[in-house]
Each structure stands twice: as structure tokens, then as C-alpha cells.
Amino acid sequence: MAAIEVRDVTFGYGEQPVVESVSLDVAEGEFLGLVGPNGSGKTTLLKLIIGLEAPDSGTVRLFDEPAVEFDDGERIGYVPQDVAATEDEMPITVEEAVRMGRYPHRWVGRFTDDDRRSVREAIERVGIEDLADRRVGRLSGGQRQRVFIARALASEADLLALDEPTVGVDAESREAFYRLLHELNDEGITIVLIEHDIGVVTTHASEIACLNRRLYFHGDPEEFVETDALADAYGGSQRVIHHDH
Numbered sequence: 001m002a003a004i005e006v007r008d009v010t011f012g013y014g015e016q017p018v019v020e021s022v023s024l025d026v027a028e029g030e031f032l033g034l035v036g037p038n039g040s041g042k043t044t045l046l047k048l049i050i051g052l053e054a055p056d057s058g059t060v061r062l063f064d065e066p067a068v069e070f071d072d073g074e075r076i077g078y079v080p081q082d083v084a085a086t087e088d089e090m091p092i093t094v095e096e097a098v099r100m101g102r103y104p105h106r107w108v109g110r111f112t113d114d115d116r117r118s119v120r121e122a123i124e125r126v127g128i129e130d131l132a133d134r135r136v137g138r139l140s141g142g143q144r145q146r147v148f149i150a151r152a153l154a155s156e157a158d159l160l161a162l163d164e165p166t167v168g169v170d171a172e173s174r175e176a177f178y179r180l181l182h183e184l185n186d187e188g189i190t191i192v193l194i195e196h197d198i199g200v201v202t203t204h205a206s207e208i209a210c211l212n213r214r215l216y217f218h219g220d221p222e223e224f225v226e227t228d229a230l231a232d233a234y235g236g237s238q239r240v241i242h243h244d245h
């Protein structure tokens with residue numbers, strides 16, 4: 001089953017489309033790196049994929065359901081671009097934030113031992129045990145990203161959508177962060193990652209999508225590096241290379 005099916009999607013905030021005629025299939029278990037120049041529509045496409053925006057035309061399906069009807073609390077973990085600025089005002093602790101990941105499973109009723117175990121495992125998994133009682137608003141950007149990922153793990157998400165998660169994160173933490181993403185991906189979680197560093201993303205992703213309003217390339221990282229798709233997208237040329245998986 002395809003994790004993500006984007007079919008001829010066009011979307012604009014106003015009259016002008018910022019995502020135009022994009023079709024993209026991502027199989028379950030893939031690690032998609034989404035690249036493109038500044039303002040090329042990457043965040044918008046990610047939001048369309050996870051159902052935070054609805055297409056003006058075309059369709060998006062996630063795990064064979066319309067993305068806009070998808071219960072994002074349950075199967076999608078979203079780490080937004082401005083994570084460092086989120087939850088500044090929220091007086092909740094790391095543990096409380098991760099517990100929220102269980103709510104889709106336990107909206108009504110008591111927190112069970114299973115829920116508690118799941119929260120503890122998620123916190124350990126991303127290595128933030130020492131921060132469990134700290135306020136989320138007091139953490140660094142990199143630490144907050146880990147909280148978001150722990151929350152996604154607690155919710156047993158099948159898809160992780162990350163928007164430039166390592167901006168402002170030091171090189172060592174960044175390496176550790178990518179190791180974690182690889183481990184999660186190896187365990188079957190589908191990953192969509194926006195990353196501005198082409199070298200990093202072609203090293204880590206199993207496939208690359210290159211966007212500049214339109215989709216300029218979708219295929220293997222090695223092939224992406226060898227073709228001129230990047231230059232085409234950055235130069236705004238009309239040459240579109242599209243390999244469907």
C-alpha cells in the first residue's frame with residue numbers, strides 16, 4: 001500500500017498556486033527527502049500531505065484514506081518548522097507533552113499501565129529521560145524536536161513529517177538525530193523530511209523529491225545528484241524529470 005498518494009495537486013493561499021500539478025507516490029517504509037529553493041512550496045506540500053491544508057484541485061491520500069479526513073493525532077507525527085517557537089507559553093512538562101500522544105488512543109477513560117509504558121519507552125527512545133520533568137517551553141529547539149518525536153512514538157504514528165528539523169542544531173546532535181530517524185525508518189515508520197542541506201538529505205533519504213512550485217524530480221538520491229534536476233529547479237527551468245516509484 002502507498003503511504004502517500006498525491007494526485008495532480010494544485011494549491012495556493014491566494015490566486016497564485018504555490019504548489020502546482022504535483023503527483024507523488026511514496027511507498028510505506030520509505031524515507032523521502034523533500035528539497036527545493038526557499039519559498040518553493042515545500043512546507044505547503046508537507047501540510048497538504050498530512051491534511052493540514054486541502055488541495056484546490058487534485059487529491060491526497062494517506063494509507064488509502066483522504067488526507068483531509070485522516071486522524072492526524074493517531075498516525076502522523078508532525079514536527080513543524082517553527083518548533084523552537086512552539087509551546088513557549090505552555091506550562092506543560094516533557095512527560096505531559098509526550099502523554100498527549102496517547103490521547104487519540106485514550107481520549108475517554110483512564111491512563112492505563114500500557115499508556116504509561118508507551119510514554120516511558122518513547123521518552124527513553126529519543127534520549128530525553130533527564131528532561132522528563134522540565135517545561136517544554138524551557139528547552140532548546142533540538143530538545144523540543146525530540147519531544148515531538150517522542151509524542152509521535154507514543155501515539156504509534158506510521159508517518160513522521162519533519163520540516164527542517166535540524167536548523168540551528170549543532171553537528172553532533174544533528175548526526176544523532178539522523179541516526180534516530182534511520183532507526184525509526186528501519187522499524188517501518190515512513191518519513192518525509194524537508195531539509196535544506198542537499199548533501200545531508202541525499203545521504204540519509206531513500207528517495208528525493210525536488211520542488212519549485214512544480215515537482216522537478218522524484219527518484220533515487222544518486223540519480224538526483226547526477227542529474228541537473230536541482231539546477232533546473234533552482235533556475236526555474238521548465239525541464240521536469242519525474243520518476244515514479
Ligand SMILES: Nc1ncnc2c1ncn2[C@@H]1O[C@H](COP(=O)(O)OP(=O)(O)OP(=O)(O)O)[C@@H](O)[C@H]1O
Nearest residue numbers: 013014018036037038039040041042043044045081
Ligand atoms: N499561510 C500562508 N499564507 C499566504 N502565503 C503563504 C503562507 N504560507 C506560505 N505562503 C507562501 O507560499 C509560498 C511557499 O511557501 P512554503 O513555506 O510552502 O515554501 P518553503 O519551500 O517551505 O519555503 P522555505 O524553504 O523558505 O521554508 C511562499 O511564497 C510563501 O510566502
